[in-house]
Amino acid sequence: MIAATQGNAPIPPDELSPGHRRGWVRTRVRRYLPAALLFLSGLVLWELIVRVFHIKRFLLPRPTEIIGVFGREFGTVTAAGWFTMREAMGGFVLGAVAGVAIALLTSRWTLVRDGLMPFAIAVNATPIIALAPIMNNWFGITNPMAKMSIVAVIVFFPVMINMVRGLSEVSPGNLDLMGSYGASPRQILRRVRIPNSLPYVFGAFKVGTTLSVIAAIVSEYFGGSRDALGVYISQQAALFHFAEAWAAILVASFSGIVFYLAIVAIESLVIPWHASIRAVADT
Amino acid sequence: MDGRYSHPSFVARLASAHVVAPRRVVRSDNLPPMTDSPAVAISGISKVFESSSGRVDALRDIELHVTQGEFVSLIGPSGCGKSTLLRLIGDLLEPSAGRIEVNGTTAHQARLNRDYGMVFQQATLFEWRSVIENVELPLEVMGRDKAERTETAMAMLDLVQLTEFAELYPYQLSGGMQQRVAIARALSFEPSILLMDEPFGALDEMTRERMQAEVLRIWAKTGKTVVFVTHSIPEAVFLSTRVVVMSPRPGRIAGIVDIDLDQPRTDDTREATRFYEKMTEVREALRGVQAG
């Protein structure tokens, strides 16, 4: 690094990054091995506790029982998962697009922004999910739009609020520079404000993935199509089929995690320079 | 080319930098207008910052004329308003009183004319842009086509010896390297006036001397006007045609030292007796400021 700062013999960029190919696999293993081990021993412990203490199966079924459900009901459970994930993802896209669009509009009319933001922050702090029965009423209980609209509203607010922040919380030095180039507000929006807002937006997207899965399932608890995961969970629980309910919950968790990781992957493609990704990449 | 540039690759790079971007020299749209109007005429400038925590008298009654092609350094204790003065010239701040004329027009119009190349105390790179994209940014804003942008940016990176790092992101560079990118960026669009706020503060001594020589070379070749803030007496004396010594609270001009050392300045300049005499002159002016 000393040579590089003196500028006499710059180090080739390749050698600057510690992540050489060979070490990559090893660091990944070292990173994820503890979590994997903990997960497995957790399952074993769960199984043992339930067996040793004779815990009633309606309180907590054994992991092997839940795995057994996947053997019998795999098609039903995954189809229900896919049905609900389509609602979650559809609502997510609607909410995210609307959030980004409104945020961009308010960057043009800051008066609108200043009027809108207090309400947005207030609404965002309310339990929007409570609207689920109303939406069921508006759209019809089996219409996926009823669930998607709830998801969209829940995803909209954090995306909009964070994007507005990202568009306005720009480094003053960067604005000064653009000013010294005689840049127009439009150029500043495109070259400074929007790139600056991307980490904020992706932060909101990541929160949005979990929120959208929760919102879809919970609004299905208030009633919906027989093909939906939330409906399946509540029906199985009502019939004391707790292993089935747990299996469906596992499907929901797994889908939520995959959704989240998909956004993380897109984030690392779109904004590779961002600090949080950089920190992960370096460990 | 003097002895300092004995590193062969540097000589080669410099030569190629000139071959690659002949347009920079020929192009005339950003050269100073052919008038006798001073590059910067500051008359009766005061600046007061008002905030909830009180008033700060940052500058009072500043008079300063910088002629075309001059190299003026501002030196003074921390907080005496050097950065503020530079930002006023660059139309990034409004004066509380007084007038600033730049190239025969207002500072505001000069900014819209893209007369200023600015380098701040912090590198202020755009963290989502690679090194070369940072250098290309002003050209992009000014609507130059892609081929010209890349060509010019590479030539500028050559100048600051960062071509190998063109595709890296700012966080992958040291502080000194980031500052060199900022300098390359300020030079890329051939502004007629360079406003530089302690641009070499983050550099090691050897790089610093090389960058000083670079700036002098560019200055001599292009006839730019430079207003340069520094804390270093040797740096101010080595670079400048005049050194403006400022006093704090409120910031005023306490004295101006003419640096009539021979041009071009070389390594020998740093060892000349006259150089030391001038350093002493500036130092004494500064000492008077700090005692008062």
Ligand SMILES: Nc1ncnc2c1ncn2[C@@H]1O[C@H](COP(=O)(O)OP(=O)(O)OP(=O)(O)O)[C@@H](O)[C@H]1O
């Ligand atoms: N935006 C601002 N709001 C309020 N006060 C300010 C502002 N900018 C500068 N000042 C005040 O103005 C004075 C001059 O600041 P300035 O940054 O110009 O000093 P400087 O000479 O560049 O110092 P340094 O050598 O440490 O960079 C300081 O007292 C500072 O606190």
Ligand SMILES: [Mg+2]
């Ligand atoms: Mg300063």
